[in-house]
Amino acid sequence: MSALLEVSGLEVHYGGIQAVKGIDLRVNQGELVTLIGANGAGKTSTLKALAGLLRPAAGQIRFAGQSLVGMPVHQLIRNGLALVPEGRGVFPRLTVAENLMMGAYVRRDADGIIADLERMYGLFERLHERREQKAGTLSGGEQQMLAIGRALMGRPRMLLLDEPSMGLAPLMVQKIIGVIRQVANEGMTVLLVEQNARLALQAAERAYVMEGGRISFEDTAQACLNDPRVRAAYLGE
């Protein structure tokens, strides 16, 4: 299998604080991989470094054979990577439709954009109903759908998701995970960052466990679900 995303020796520092202390991580083409870990483990910092929102203190990030280190943020989607940020980051005073159009900002194929817009409305009925509403008026779950739909509008090769289940009711979490699974089944490569380990491990094929800025464990998702250490630390058993 060929690695689409390959991270090696990644370090992220905030002043004197070392949030990510040299991690290696790889996601193959078409895989759904999860990165789980407790609050403060360094998951968001890792994703921000991948996206170019933070400059890594050390390490390599290669995507589709190309180095991403030092690349300006606005080139990320042009390189085929979309990040759905922690907290969703919808534009509150743009309408749902305008938010989705922002996802397609780098595209110029008007027909394709319209077709994808319809596809998103098919995937997320709620968004269709609320397409003229300001995104700030949506519920948390609807905003998460919008954030995912918006990312897909850029036609990325890979999706990075930062805690999509955060703050959502269980039913909505199931719906969101279902959509992520569906997108992955259609061939999208996904890196899913989650605190909700059980959920993420059930959806993913492989998993990395992050602890205090380091990868402490990695295996197939199934093996993680059966591993006594993971069960004790992350599955509440």
Next chain:
Amino acid sequence: MDIFLQQVINGLVQGSIYALVALGYTMVYGIIELVNFAHGEVVMVGALVSLSVIERLVSRGYTGWPLIVISVLVAIPTCIALGLGIERVAYRPLRRAPRLAPLISAIGVSIALQQIAALIWGRNYLHYPDILPKTQYLIGGAVISQVQVVILLSAAVLMAALWVLVQRTRLGRAMRATAQNPAVAGLMGVDVNRIIATTFVVGSALAAVAGTLIGAYYQVGNHTMGFLLGLKAFTAAVLGGIGSLGGAMAGGLLLGVIENLGAGYMGKLTDGAVGSNYSDVFAFLMLVLVLIFRPSGLLGERGVEKV
């Protein structure tokens, strides 16, 4: 003569100029939360550049509105270059600095521009040659001059065009998105630096037009003219709700009308003790009142359209 109607007309004319300038403040504030205190000086440069163009062409026998058109076509690129320069030199390097830093930088730029203008144009009041027709029109007991009509129309057209740009185009959508969340706009592929520069371009172009119109209307200018004007337009932006486009437009018009009505009736109300020369007081009284009772401005509620 209908004094009330007359003052309203005069107020709307003056207010539409405030509005054009206020839009520059509000757009920049909306996107980088910075009060661009040098914006008034950009208007001043626009006014004086167009005066220089007019003087040069008058001596060659040109006259009338075409002269104004030519002068504004020179003033616009000059002001755009100036606005871009200010952003690049005085603000961009300080984007991550504490908020006081760019504010001080803005005041520094403002003073520097005044002094440079004094070197170029001198320190005396400059008078515009009489080039425009003095035609006046009667409407219901009040008069409106041709210059006033042109000011109202050009301001209306520009504001409508700006509205379309911001609300209906891909660029405008990117500007609004950047104002709301620059980091996420970047993730969408928006080059945030370019969008910020674009808001300076738009604001400076409007400033150039405002400067030219002010020159045509009041027929006098000097290197300090941007100060009071900038303060008034900033007041208008705060009045409407800083960050809000509609607010800047409404705030500008409202401020102009209030000032002129105040000036018109002040003498009467106080039996001549306080005359129309106190009209500036109204502007700042409004500012103080708004800041006390409604700091988010008249239209500046949560959920308002920011740029």
